[in-house]
Amino acid sequence: MRTVYSVPQHRQYPHGGYPSEPFLAEAAARAMFDIIKESESKVTEKTIKEIIGKYKNIVPSAVTAWCQRGLIDKGIRGELVARTLCTLAHDISILKMLPLGIAADRHVSFSKMIPVVEFLSTLISKEWISKVLKARP
Numbered sequence: 001m002r003t004v005y006s007v008p009q010h011r012q013y014p015h016g017g018y019p020s021e022p023f024l025a026e027a028a029a030r031a032m033f034d035i036i037k038e039s040e041s042k043v044t045e046k047t048i049k050e051i052i053g054k055y056k057n058i059v060p061s062a063v064t065a066w067c068q069r070g071l072i073d074k075g076i077r078g079e080l081v082a083r084t085l086c087t088l089a090h091d092i093s094i095l096k097m098l099p100l101g102i103a104a105d106r107h108v109s110f111s112k113m114i115p116v117v118e119f120l121s122t123l124i125s126k127e128w129i130s131k132v133l134k135a136r137p
Helices: 022-037 045-068 074-096 116-123 126-134
Strands: 003-006 015-017
Touching (some): 022 045
């Protein structure tokens, strides 16, 4: 997405560029959170588990449907799946770190840092995470 930085007084052309995508990713993550959380008013342990469950079902189902409909080229499906898994692990890690009791309509920041161990624990199944974390290079 091209962003216009400035327009000279003569307005014959804009000065712009393609900045990195973090603000687009943040906007998309917030929009997805707003849709998935539906009408929850407060963040509780129960609502977080329900929201995480919806993330785990809705997002992969959507990607599968896009692939089946031919909207995603066969050559990039593996990359898309990997990005989807990493994005889900990141977003779910953020949701797990939300303080309980805050208003669910308050903007959640999906661009804050998360510990690597938290990310890996979300990405890798419970039966394998201890072996992964104990592994040495």
